[in-house]
Amino acid sequence: MTYLDIGSIDDIPERGARLVKTKSETVAVFRTASGQIFAIEDKCPHLSGPLSQGIVHGSRVTCPLHNLVVDLATGGADGPDGGCVRTFPVEVRDGRILIGLTAGLGEKVA
Secondary structure (H helix, E strand, O other): OEEEEEEEHHHOOOOEEEEEEEOOOEEEEEEOOOOOEEEEEOOOOOOOOOHHHOEEEOOEEEOOOOOOEEEOOOOEEOOOOOOEOOEEOEEEEOOEEEEEEOOOOOOEOO
16 A cells, blocks of 8 residues: 655645545545544445535535435445445644555546
8 A cells, every 4th residue: 555645634624625636536535623534535426426525524524416425434325325435544644644545546646
């Protein structure tokens, strides 16, 4: 696993998100009101809505398209359609956010 430094924790507002695009995927990195950092695939399991544009509440995000609620820690979704999104390991070191990506896929493109 390769850890990619994506920036300062201060770059993400509380209850906000930042997108990280790699060669193979788009990752949404969230900061909760309590300062926790989570990284998940930026695609709702229901209709592929952009979770990064959803509303963060506690350690969950609500999809902006159809209100499906996704747990930021597990990637599991509530509701009749259920499903889950991929989660990524996150570390915060000296105020910098690092996300874990599969080796070879960690080159940031945007």
